[in-house]
Every structure is written in C-alpha cells, then in structure tokens.
Amino acid sequence: MEFLGFLITQCLNALSQAALLFFLGVGLTLIFGIMRIVNFAHGTFFMLGAYVGYSAVATIGNFWAALIIAPLLVGGFGAAFELAILRHLYRRDHSAFLMVTFGLTLIMGEAIRLIWGVNALEVAAPQSLSGIVFILDEPFPIYRLFLAGAGIVVAIAIWQFLDRTRLGLLIRATSQNAEMVHALGTDVRLVRSAVFGIGCGLAGVGGVLAAPLVTASLAMAPNAVIDTFVIVIIGGMGSFAGSLIGALLVAFVQVFGTYYFPDLALALMYLVMLTVLVVRPGGLLGKEA
Amino acid sequence: MTTPFTRRAAMRAGLAAVAAPTVLRYARGETPIRIGMPLALTGPAAEIGEQMRHGAEFWAKQVNAKGGLIGRPIELHIEDTTGDPATCVRKAQLVVERDDCHLLFGMVLSSEALAVVPKLAEWNAIFVSSDNGDGRLTGSSFVPNFFRANISGPMETRVISLWLRRGEMKNFYAIGMDYAWGHNSIDVFQDEVKKANKNFVGAVFSPIGTKDFSTYITKIRQAGADACFIVMQGADNNAFLSQAREYRLSDKVQLLTSIVDLNSIHAVGDASIGLVGSTRYTFTIDNPANQAFVEAWRKEYGAAPDVFEGEQWQACQILQAGIEKAGSIEADKLRPALETVAVDSIKGHVAIRACDHQAVQGGYMVKVVKQEGAKTPAPVIIATYPGDEVTPACRQMTFDS
Numbered sequence: 001m002e003f004l005g006f007l008i009t010q011c012l013n014a015l016s017q018a019a020l021l022f023f024l025g026v027g028l029t030l031i032f033g034i035m036r037i038v039n040f041a042h043g044t045f046f047m048l049g050a051y052v053g054y055s056a057v058a059t060i061g062n063f064w065a066a067l068i069i070a071p072l073l074v075g076g077f078g079a080a081f082e083l084a085i086l087r088h089l090y091r092r093d094h095s096a097f098l099m100v101t102f103g104l105t106l107i108m109g110e111a112i113r114l115i116w117g118v119n120a121l122e123v124a125a126p127q128s129l130s131g132i133v134f135i136l137d138e139p140f141p142i143y144r145l146f147l148a149g150a151g152i153v154v155a156i157a158i159w160q161f162l163d164r165t166r167l168g169l170l171i172r173a174t175s176q177n178a179e180m181v182h183a184l185g186t187d188v189r190l191v192r193s194a195v196f197g198i199g200c201g202l203a204g205v206g207g208v209l210a211a212p213l214v215t216a217s218l219a220m221a222p223n224a225v226i227d228t229f230v231i232v233i234i235g236g237m238g239s240f241a242g243s244l245i246g247a248l249l250v251a252f253v254q255v256f257g258t259y260y261f262p263d264l265a266l267a268l269m270y271l272v273m274l275t276v277l278v279v280r281p282g283g284l285l286g287k288e289a
Numbered sequence: 290m291t292t293p294f295t296r297r298a299a300m301r302a303g304l305a306a307v308a309a310p311t312v313l314r315y316a317r318g319e320t321p322i323r324i325g326m327p328l329a330l331t332g333p334a335a336e337i338g339e340q341m342r343h344g345a346e347f348w349a350k351q352v353n354a355k356g357g358l359i360g361r362p363i364e365l366h367i368e369d370t371t372g373d374p375a376t377c378v379r380k381a382q383l384v385v386e387r388d389d390c391h392l393l394f395g396m397v398l399s400s401e402a403l404a405v406v407p408k409l410a411e412w413n414a415i416f417v418s419s420d421n422g423d424g425r426l427t428g429s430s431f432v433p434n435f436f437r438a439n440i441s442g443p444m445e446t447r448v449i450s451l452w453l454r455r456g457e458m459k460n461f462y463a464i465g466m467d468y469a470w471g472h473n474s475i476d477v478f479q480d481e482v483k484k485a486n487k488n489f490v491g492a493v494f495s496p497i498g499t500k501d502f503s504t505y506i507t508k509i510r511q512a513g514a515d516a517c518f519i520v521m522q523g524a525d526n527n528a529f530l531s532q533a534r535e536y537r538l539s540d541k542v543q544l545l546t547s548i549v550d551l552n553s554i555h556a557v558g559d560a561s562i563g564l565v566g567s568t569r570y571t572f573t574i575d576n577p578a579n580q581a582f583v584e585a586w587r588k589e590y591g592a593a594p595d596v597f598e599g600e601q602w603q604a605c606q607i608l609q610a611g612i613e614k615a616g617s618i619e620a621d622k623l624r625p626a627l628e629t630v631a632v633d634s635i636k637g638h639v640a641i642r643a644c645d646h647q648a649v650q651g652g653y654m655v656k657v658v659k660q661e662g663a664k665t666p667a668p669v670i671i672a673t674y675p676g677d678e679v680t681p682a683c684r685q686m687t688f689d690s
Contacts, residue, residue, distance in 0.1 A: 006507070013503040118335040120527045120556035132537055141535040144503075213531055214500050215556045219333075219524030223498045258504040266467070266496035 005136030016144035018251035019151025023206030025231035025243035027199030033175040033238030040101035043225030049207025050216040063126040075201025082196035123211035236286020321364040325384030326395040329372035344601025377401035399423035409434035419604035424686030438604035448567035448652035450481035458515040465520035467494035516543040534560030551595040570599035579635035644683035652679040
C-alpha cells in the first residue's frame with residue numbers, strides 16, 4: 001500500500017515534469033521542422049515568459065491573466081524577431097542561425113538583467129492551486145496535478161491544430177516541401193513567422209508555469225536549453241509526437257533514476273540520449289540521418 | 290543683441306559650477322582616498338556583488354557628506370570581475386596601477402580572494418574582506434596585508450554546531466549541491482553532528498542546476514530524520530525551498546540551512562517560513578548601532594539591508610576606524626593600526642586580532658518568521674554566541690571541541 005502510494009505520486013511527479021519539458025521541446029521541434037534551424041534562444045524565451053509572467057501577476061494580480069498575456073507577448077516578440085532578422089538569413093548556411101540566435105540569448109539575458117535585476121523573483125501559484133491532496137497518505141501538490149493536466153490538454157490541442165486546421169496543414173506541408181507549398185500560392189514566409197511565434201509562445205507558457213516551482217531567475221535559460229535539446233534529439237528533430245515521447249521518457253527516467261541512483265542524476269538524461277542515438281541516429285520518430 | 294547670455298556663456302557658467310568644488314578641494318590639498326573594489330557584478334555571484342557595492346557606496350556617501358575621512362573624500366573604483374579569479378586579479382591590478390588605489394574592498398568569491406592576496410605585498414595594498422568565507426585566508430594562505438572583517442565559513446558552521454548541541458533534535462539528514470562547497474559543508478556538518486552525540490542518517494547531492502526536487506523531497510521524507518541540513522544557493526536553493534513548501538516538507542522535518550539571506554526570502558516568499566540557520570548579519574539584530582544603520586539604510590534604499598550589505602558596512606567601519614587611528618592610508622602605518630582596531634559595530638563589539646587579522650565577532654542563529662503587518666517574512670534571532678566561542682584559534686580552521 002505504501003509502495004503503491006509512492007509509485008502513484010512519483011508517476012504524477014514525472015507527468016508534471018514531462019508537461020514542462022514538453023512545452024519547451026514542442027516549440028523547438030516545430031521551429032526546426034519547418035525552418036530547419038536550431039533556435040539557440042529557446043531557453044531564453046522560456047525565461048522571458050517567467051519574467052513577463054512575474055510582471056503581469058504583479059500588475060494585474062491574477063495568475064490566469066498572466067498565463068494568457070505572457071505567452072502572447074513572448075510569442076509576439078518571437079514572431080517580430082523572425083520578421084526583422086531571421087527572415088533575411090534563410091539563404092545563408094546554418095551557422096548564421098546559430099550565431100544570430102546565440103547572440104539573441106546574450107542580448108535578451110542582459111536586457112532581462114537590466115530590467116528585472118539580478119535577484120530571483122517570486123511568482124506564487126494561484127491560491128486555488130496551492131493546496132495539497134493526499135494520495136494513499138502521500139501528500140501531493142495540487143499545482144503539479146494542474147501542470148500534468150495542462151500538459152495533456154495542450155498536447156491534444158496542438159495535435160488537433162496540426163491535424164485539423166488550415167494553418168496546421170500548411171505547417172505540415174511546409175515542413176515536408178516548402179518550395180512546393182510556395183509554388184502553390186501560399187506565402188511560406190508568413191507560415192514561418194507564425195511557427196516561430198507559436199514556438200516561442202509555447203516556451204513562454206512553460207516559463208510562466210515553471211515560475212512558481214523554480215522562481216523567475218537568470219539561471220532559467222541555461223538550465224532549460226540543454227534539457228530541451230536532449231528531448232528534441234531523443235524524439236527526433238521536427239517530430240511533434242517525438243517531442244512528447246522525449247519529454248515523457250526524460251521525465252520518468254529523471255524521477256525514478258534520481259530516486260534509485262542519486263549519484264547518476266546528472267548522467268541519466270544523457271545515457272537515454274546516447275542509447276537512442278546509437279539505436280536510432282535520427283531520434284525515435286525522426287527521419288534517419 | 291540685448292541679452293549677453295549666449296550658449297557659450299551658458300556653457301562657461303556651467304563648467305565653472307561643475308569645476309568649482311573640485312578646484313576648492315584640491316586647493317586645500319585633499320587628495321581623495323581611493324578604494325579599489327573588484328566585484329562580480331555579472332555572472333552567478335552578481336547578487337552578492339551588488340549587495341557589497343550598495344554597502345560601500347552607502348558608506349562613502351555618508352562619510353563624504355560629513356566632510357570625508359581624515360579630511361579627505363572617499364572615492365570608490367568599481368570593476369566587474371564576472372566572478373572569475375583570473376579576471377579578478379587583472380581588475381585588481383588595474384585599479385592599483387591605473388587608479389592608484391592602495392586600499393581594496395570586494396572579491397566576492399573566496400577563489401578570487403585567494404588569487405589576489407599573494408599580490409598584495411607587491412602592490413603595497415591593504416585588502417579588507419567583507420564576505421570571503423574560506424578559512425585558509427586567515428590560515429595557511431594568510432598574508433599581512435589581508436584583513437577579514439566578516440564571519441568566516443568555519444565560524445558559520447561553528448554557530449550551527451553549538452546550536453545543535455543544545456537542541457532536542459536527534460537524527461539529521463542533509464542535502465547539498467553536488468560540488469566542492471556542498472560536499473565540504475556536509476562533511477563538516479556530519480562531524481559536528483557526531484561530536485554532539487547525535488545521529489547522521491545520510492545525505493543526498495543534487496547536480497547544479499536541478500529544477501525538479503520532488504524526488505529529493507521524497508527521499509528526505511523517507512529518511513525519518515528530525516531535521517534536514519540544506520547546503521544550496523542561488524536558483525537551486527530557491528527552487529528547493531519553493532518545492533519543499535509545495536510538499537509541506539517542513540510539517541515533518543525541521544529545515545536547517547547554511548544561508549539565510551533576504552534575497553532568497555524575497556524570492557520564495559512564504560516558502561522560507563520556519564527555516565532555521567546561522568547568518569552572518571541580519572537587520573533584526575537588536576543594538577543601537579544597528580538600529581541607526583537600518584533606519585538610515587531604509588531612508589536611502591527603501592528596504593532593509595541584506596546580509597552582505599550589512600557585512601560590507603561593518604568592513605567599512607573597521608577600515609574607517611583603522612584610518613582614523615593611523616591618520617594615514619599608507620600600508621605601513623595602516624597595518625599596525627588595523628591590527629588592534631575594535632569597533633562597536635552593527636553586530637556589537639567587533640575586534641581585529643593581530644595574530645591572523647580575523648575580526649572576532651559574535652555568531653547568530655535565526656529563524657524565518659512571518660511578522661504582523663510585514664509583507665515578507667523576516668529572520669529573527671533565536672540564539673547568539675559570543676566571539677570567543679565561535680572564532681577558531683589563531684590561523685586555525687577547525688575547533689578542538
């Protein structure tokens with residue numbers, strides 16, 4: 001009975017972690033799928049989400065409003081960046097994107113430091129979610145249940161969006177053959193801006209949702225960006241379902257691995273990645289490289 | 290042309306107004322007291338660097354408003370080291386050679402201070418530390434031009450161990466960040482627990498940058514200890530405390546910490562309530578000097594002074610007393626003066642001892658509580674230990690009993 005309670009709560013922990021990782025990974029993989037670029041600044045958009053979320057909570061006093069406003073602002077900023085800068089680089093080789101997005105992380109990081117200061121900032125979970133429930137005598141935070149739920153809802157929403165809507169269709173088509181879509185009369189450049197904005201907005205959602213767990217701090221970006229790359233590499237670059245599976249795999253391995261082998265905590269994620277890369281070099285659901 | 294007030298005239302008038310005080314000052318032969326302050330203002334240690342800068346700037350402003358120190362104005366030369374020892378040495382050399390500073394504050398990290406101290410004799414400079422914790426600075430790496438105004442790392446741990454001996458708790462667990470500081474601190478803590486005839490039931494280490502602590506919190510719950518000692522800082526510390534609160538960990542286990550500072554209390558809010566730990570300084574220390582300091586600080590910055598702001602202020606008081614006593618800032622005259630300096634500081638009586646240049650001072654255990662009417666919780670003192678109990682023997686880092 002005791003073990004069952006432990007098992008259930010740890011699984012829920014892993015699910016809530018997977019949700020946060022998924023918000024990061026899915027944006028990065030969507031952007032890669034359609035633009036063939038690695039967005040180095042993805043972790044920084046995640047961090048920006050947390051800081052904008054903090055300011056939104058501080059001015060409006062409502063977490064839910066912040067959860068809507070912050071991702072919109074972060075996504076809007078991402079789309080604007082694509083329009084203003086990235087758009088001019090598609091003819092260049094990939095190193096240009098690496099340098100530009102890496103430069104963006106430095107500039108954004110410094111700007112955040114200047115605007116919000118070096119001290120970590122508290123973002124409290126909404127009152128309604130800050131309690132605990134007991135699952136077979138094991139206490140479990142309601143906020144984490146909410147995270148797990150939010151992850152599931154957003155995953156379904158993105159899947160339906162890609163599968164059922166016209167923009168989703170265009171995104172899938174562009175990721176398969178951008179020139180053909182362009183030849184058929186669709187402005188591929190607009191699709192790219194939209195996807196970059198949506199990807200950054202999703203990272204922003206992750207940032208707001210993570211803030212009550214880790215506080216809004218300058219350490220968020222470097223911590224997040226590595227996890228995100230690992231997930232996307234495990235799942236396969238450009239694969240939506242791959243990022244979901246990658247997030248779940250990494251979260252479950254982290255939670256149970258850290259419990260049974262705490263000394264290996266840092267290495268576990270990379271061991272999974274290595275194993276996947278040896279067996280399937282393109283990632284679990286990626287195209288074979 | 291009826292108005293002679295042209296742009297050129299205005300500029301001349303403006304220049305004269307700006308230049309006047311400087312001209313007057315130098316006319317009386319008062320060259321400023323130049324203090325170099327290499328600080329980590331960016332990078333992971335920036336929070337502490339900012340605090341130290343505030344502390345020193347506040348002091349310089351107050352001293353200059355009263356006509357300066359031994360009749361000379363204070364001038365701070367601040368440089369960013371990013372928390373890197375090599376950069377720190379370079380920046381320290383810069384302020385010594387370019388700006389002619391032979392008094393130094395700053396060096397946020399002990400690794401930076403350890404890199405700088407061997408150069409002090411060559412530079413003919415005196416360095417008064419306000420936050421370097423490493424015991425070696427007043428031990429095996431001691432140099433005559435180094436003074437430590439702050440509580441050292443071994444002294445902080447000593448305070449916790451003295452408190453443990455008198456407490457009721459029997460079984461202890463520990464969690465630390467997985468690098469040198471975390472392991473060292475927990476080793477020392479484990480020793481102290483054993484010396485106090487209590488049980489150390491185990492420890493777990495989390496990699497730097499851990500975001501999800503749910504598994505670690507489960508392990509702490511399952512260990513069945515009365516208390517858990519936390520050795521974490523920065524983002525990891527904030528994440529751990531926020532999540533410990535989520536899981537109501539402190540309902541079951543008393544959380545002890547090696548760091549109680551206002552920054553992390555502000556960052557995690559109510560999640561800090563109930564934390565017990567040793568602190569180098571807290572604005573709630575009850576003595577007239579501290580009350581006056583806190584009041585003046587609030588007027589200037591609109592908030593209570595944090596740990597390293599208070600520690601920096603104390604270091605400034607000690608340097609000031611030394612300079613007043615020596616009547617000079619020449620290293621050869623200032624060094625013997627500083628060696629016997631004693632001040633009634635914001636932490637009570639604080640005296641430098643000549644044998645290793647450590648400031649002997651009391652240690653504090655605090656508990657974070659929510660106070661009536663205050664928005665954020667604050668650390669209140671639950672135990673005070675006198676300087677002779679918490680300071681190790683000369684040039685030592687450990688305690689015999």
